[in-house]
Amino acid sequence: MRILHTSDWHIGRTFHGHPTLDALTSVLDALVEQVRTARVDLVIVAGDVFDSAAPSAACYPVLSRTLGALVDAGARVIVTSGNHDSAARLGFQSGLLRPEITVLTDPAAVGTPVTVSDEHGPVHVYGIPYLEPAIVRHLWQGVELRSQAQTMTHALDLVRADLAARGGRSVVAAHCFAAGVEATPGVEREIRQGGLDVVPLSAFDGPDYVALGHIHGRQQLSERVRYAGAPLHYSFGEGDKPRGSWLIDLDASGLRSVEWMPLPVPRPLVTLRGPLDDLLADERFDGHGEHWVRAEYTDPTPQPDPMRRLQERFPWCATVVHLPAGTRADDAEGYARRVRAARDDAEVIDAFLSHVREGEGASDAERSLIREVLDAHRVSEAHA
Template sequence: MRILHTSDWHIGRSFHGHATLDALRGVLDALVARVREHEVDVVIVAGDVFDSAAPAAACYSLLTDTLRSLADAGAAVVVTSGNHDSAARLGFQSSLLRDGIHVVTDPLTIGTPITLADEHGPVHVYGIPFLEPALVRHLWPDAELRSQHHTLAHAMDLIRADIAARGGRSVTIAHCFAAGVDATPGVEREIRQGSLDVVPLAVFDGPDYVALGHIHGRQRLSDAVRYAGAPLHYSFGEADKPRGSWLVELDAAGLASVEWLDLPIPRRLVTIRGALDDLLSDASHAGAVDAWVCAQYTDATPQPEPMRRLQARFPHCATVMHTPEGVRGDDGLTYARRVRAARSDAELVDAFLAHVREGEGASEREAEIIRDVIDERTLTEALA
C-alpha cells in the first residue's frame, strides 16, 4: 500500500498581509498530480487543514475541490483536525462525504480504525484529532490527562489495545509537538507550556508508521515517525525548508520504504541585509526581484519610507526591519539620568537621540542642524 503523508495546509493563512489561497491551490494541484503519478492508495492529512476556527467560504471551496480531486485520482483520504481547526466545522459534513474520504474529529473514535486493504490484507488507520487535555478529560474520567503527553499516551494505549486485538498492519495520525523536533521560532503557534506538552517519541511505539502534523518543516524522528511539514512557506523562518510530502510504502511485513516527494514553491523567500542605499542599488541583490523579500537595512538611523522605496525594486517585498549595525553599547543610563545630565538644549536633544537609538547620539551633521534650530528659536524668543 502506498500512503502519501501531508499536513498543515493552513487554508486561509495570509503571508505578511498577502493572501495565499491561489498559491496553495496550485501546490495542492501538484500534490494531486503526485498521487496520480505514484498511484497512491491513501492520502493522510495530519491536522491544521484550516488556519482558523472560522475559515472563509473560499477556504471550504478549496478543501472540497482538493478532496474531490484526490478521490478522483484513486486515493482514499484520511483527514484529522489540528489545533488551528474547529473540529465541529471541519467534521460537520463528514457523514455526507463521498466514499473513501474520512474526516476524523471525534475523540471517542480513537481506537476505532478506518480499515483499508491491499493485496496483503488489511491496513488499520487510526486518526487522533487534536486533543486539548482540559476539553477531553471528561471523556475518560479514570485517566490522568494533565498534559499533551498524558493525553496522547492514553490515546495510543487505546490504539495499541485495538491493534493487539485486530492484528495486521497499522498507521497512526496525530497532531502534536513531539520530543526531538526542530521547531521554527515564531512559526508554529505553540501548543505547549514549558515542557509539559512535549510528547516523548516512545509514546508512538507500536504502529508501522506514525504521520505527525504541527511542525512546518520536514523532519524524521525515526524511520517510522515523521513530520511532513506544510506545503507552503508561511514565514521567512521557513525559507530554507523544503516543501513536499512523504511517500510511505507498506509491504506484507509492515513499513518497507519512505521517500520524499518535493512540491513546487510558488515564490521563493529571500532575506537581504545591508545599508538601504545598497539594497536599492547593489547588483548582488538582483536575484531577489521576483522573490518574497524580507529586507533588513542596517543604517544607524531609521530611513524615510523604506517599504515604498524597496518595493520599487522588489515588488514582493513583504517586510522591512531596521537592524542597525555599529550601534554603541548600552551605557546603563536611564532616560531620566540622561536628561538630568544635559547642560544645554543641544545636549538635551542629544540625550533623547541616544536613548531612542540605544546609545547612538546625534551625528556631526545632525548636531549642526540642532544647533542652528536652537539658535534660531533663541533669536526669535529674544525679538518677541
C-alpha cells in the same frame, strides 16, 4: 500499500496580508499529480486543514475540490483535525462525503481505526485529532489528563490496546508537538507552558508509521515517526525549508521504505540585508524581483518610506526591518552611566541619540538645533 503523508495545508492563511489560496491550489494540484503518478493508495492529511476555526466561504471549495481530485487520482483519503481547525466544522460533512474520504474529528473514536486492505491484508489507520486536555478529559473518567503528553499517551494507549486485539499493520495520524522537533520561531503557534504539551517520542511506540502534523518543516524523529510540514511557506523563517510530503511503502511485515516527494514553490522567499541604497540599486540583488522579499536595511538611522521605495524594485517585498549594522557599544548600563554623567540637557539628548542610533550621536546641525530649542525653552520658563 503506498501512503502519502501530508499536513498543515492551512487553507485561508495569508502571508503578510497577501492571500495564498491561488498559490496553495497550484501546489495541491501538484500533490494530486504525485498521487496519480506514484499510484498512491492512501493519502493522510494530519491536521490543520484550515487556518481558522471559521474559514471564509472561499476556503471550502479548495478543500472539497482537492479531496475529490485525490480520489479521482486513485487514492483513499483520511483527514484529521488540528489545533487551527474547528473539529465540528471540519467533521460535520463527513457523512456526506464520498465513501473514499474519511474525516476523523471525534476524540471518543480515537481507538477505532479505519481499515484499508491491500494484497497483504488489512492496514489499520488510527486518526487522533488535536486533543486539548481541558476539553477531552471528561471522555476518559479516572485518567489524569492535565497535559498534552498525558493526553496523547492515553490516546495512543487506546490505539495499542485495540491493535493488540486486531493484529496486523497500523498507521497513526496525529497533530501535536513532539519532543525533539525544532519549531520555527513565529510559525508554529505554540501554546506551551513549562514544556507540558511536548509529547515524548516513546508515546508513539507500536504503530508501523506515525504521520504527524503541526510543525511546518519536514522532520524525522525516527524512521517511523515524521512530520511532513506545510505545502507552502508561511513565514520567512521557513524560507530555506523544502516543501513536500512523505511517500511511505508498507509491505507484508510493516514499514519498508520512506521517500521525500518535493512540491513546487510558487514564489521563493528571500531575506536581503544591507544599507538601503544598496538594496535599492546594487546589482547583486537583481535576481529577486519575483521573490517574496524580507528587507533588512542596516543604515545607522531609520530611513524615510523604505517599503514604498523597496517595492519599486521588489514588487513582492512583504516586510521591511531596520537592523542597524554593528554591535551596540552602549548597552543599557552604559546608557544609564552616560545620562548620569551628562552636564546638561543637551548631553542627555546626545546620550539618548547615541543609544538609539547604535553609537551615532547628534550631528553638528542637530546639536545646534538642540541648543536653540533648549535656549528658547529656558527663556520661556524665565518669563512664565
